[in-house]
Amino acid sequence: MKRFLVLFRGINVGGKNKVPMAALKKLLESLGFSDVSTYIASGNVLLTSDRNAEEVAAEIEAAMPRAFQLDSELIKVLVLTHDQLRTVVGDRPKGFGDEPGKYHSDAIFLMGIEAAEAMPIFNPREGVDRVWPGDGVVYAERLSAQRTKSRLSSMMTSPLYKSMTIRSWTTTVKLLAMLDAGGAG
Known part of the structure; x- marks a missing residue:
């Protein structure tokens, strides 16, 4: 199991792509991620997974438009390992x-x-x-x-x-x- 930082691009910016952090946390937990926590409403999430960063990003990007009303062209997900952020x-x-x-x-x-x-x-x-x-x-x-x-x-x-x-x-x-x-x- 590895800890990751997930950075969302394009959510909760200028009143567009509104994603409540509690709902985002619930979605990520439903995808099987654990120890999910958010930091401020601009799309910063910490989570634990046994998958690699690319798999985590792909799964989250695919799930977001199904769970929230989004302009999907604006939404991207970057997943960083602890070492990468360090x-x-x-x-x-x-x-x-x-x-x-x-x-x-x-x-x-x-x-x-x-x-x-x-x-x-x-x-x-x-x-x-x-x-x-x-x-x-x-x-x-x-x-x-x-x-x-x-x-x-x-x-x-x-x-x-x-x-x-x-x-x-x-x-x-x-x-x-x-x-x-x-x-x-």
């Missing part, structure tokens, strides 16, 4: 996420694409935005005092954006702590 946090650029009062920092998790493919769609504004490629992730941060001048949101117009899901660095670190603690949150 690597994302451990391999962050030096100082990334260390100054939350100064920078807004995000982990942009990639779904079926590589960082080298994703990097060209970012258009960082010098002095405001910074982006770094990682393994299965792009690290992005912008100066909080100049967030309105940031150009990072321009990547949302690219077709590749459908292959990404964004979590704040604070959420990413919290999810790792939850996995480290065995899922209790």
Whole structure:
């Protein structure tokens, strides 16, 4: 049995694809996953399974449109092992996420694409935005005092954006702590 982090792309965003976390937990338990817990309503789930990450993702993606009214083109599922999430946090650029009062920092998790493919769609504004490629992730941060001048949101117009899901660095670190603690949150 392995612990996984499941990141959902496209649920509970802007009033679309509403999925109550209690109902999501119930669905995942009905699929045979155990120790299911959710963290905030943006689609973060910890669970235990004897299946591999690809099988877990495929089963959840298939079950979601049957259980909820969704625009299925927007919904994607990324399943990470504990080690994969630990690597994302451990391999962050030096100082990334260390100054939350100064920078807004995000982990942009990639779904079926590589960082080298994703990097060209970012258009960082010098002095405001910074982006770094990682393994299965792009690290992005912008100066909080100049967030309105940031150009990072321009990547949302690219077709590749459908292959990404964004979590704040604070959420990413919290999810790792939850996995480290065995899922209790």
